[in-house]
Amino acid sequence: MNDEPDLTEPVISLRGVTAELGARPVLRGIDLTVRRGEVVALLGANGSGKSTAIRTIVGQVPPTGGEIDILGTPRRRFKQWARVGYVPQRTTAAGGVPATVAEVVSSGRLSRARFGLLRKADRTAVHHALDLVGMADHAKDSVDALSGGQHQRVLIARALASEPEVLIMDEPMAGVDLASQEVLADTLRKQVAAGASVLLVLHELGPLEPLIDRAVVLRDGCVLHDGPPPKAVGQHALPGHDHVHPHTPADAEPLRMGLLS
Structure with a gap:
């Protein structure tokens, strides 16, 4: 990662993208x-x-039109997925397969491993990723025994294990207790300080608000707003509020979280 990132260089670019x-x-x-x-x-x-x-960017949903570039390469030709860390919406970390925390996180390193074999540098990266999310002491635990917040930490550690330049995260704070939210916010803060670029889906900004440079608001598949993050008002400003309510038209200006519904 660059110590002094070039803020003019796009790492993700979608132009006129349509999907069904x-x-x-x-x-x-x-x-x-x-x-x-x-x-x-x-x-x-x-x-x-x-x-x-998000899923069109990582290739899970094929776009029906438009162009997507990742790190300067058209997505259809992009192969350097080790440079991109992806955190899907929270599911069981092992996908129903018996596994330890370390095994799940190690799977995120395979894109950099030679012939599928983890070397010392790979194991060090896995341990560092676990340490970043506060799960190093649980490395040998079964993922089946984890809480929801711990599951999410493991999924994020798995994405961090490849030491990515770009992080793409789909609702990383959804259903996560406040303590885990703070851990995840601190983890993300460290990645940003190291030069990572981040695109994340959120219902509310929460503890991540100080880190957000820009907000892109979608409504009915169209961009409604691209600019400064909206300010939380009313119930949206309360801790633990993780969903969106309809608001009256009077809430439309200035831009607030009410525009999200």
């Missing part, structure tokens, strides 16, 4: 740019297209 789920249009021509060293929050109500946008 089934036969239903979900993304309707969105433009989205994340520049090197930037932290961009993707906001919007349920069904606005946030997660679909």
Whole structure:
């Protein structure tokens, strides 16, 4: 990672991207740019297209139109996935397969491992990733025994194990207790300080608010806002608030979290 990142260099670029789920249009021509060293929050109500946008970037949903570049390369030709850390929406970390915390996190290092064999440098990176999220003492524990917040820490450690330049995270704070939110915010703060670029889907900014450079708000698959993060008001400002309520039109200006519904 660069000590002095070039903020003009895009690491993720979507231009006129459209996508469908089934036969239903979900993304309707969105433009989205994340520049090197930037932290961009993707906001919007349920069904606005946030997660679909993330999944088109990582290749889980094929776009029906538009262009996607990752680290300067068209996504269809991009192969250097070790440079990108992806944290999906929280699921069981091992996907139902019996595994220890260390084994799950080690799987995130395989993209850099030679012939699938972990060397000393790989094991060091895995331990460092576990240490970053406060899970080093649980390395030998079964992931089946973890709490929801611990599961999320493991998924983030798995993404960090490859020492990525870009982090893409889909609702990393959803359903996570406040203590784990603080740990995850501190972890992300360290990655940003080291030069990482971050795109993350959020329902609310929460402890991550000080880190967010820009917010892109989606509504019905279109970009409604791209600029300074909206200010939380009313119930949205309360700790533990993790979903979006409808608001009256009077809340529309200045931009607030009410625009997300």
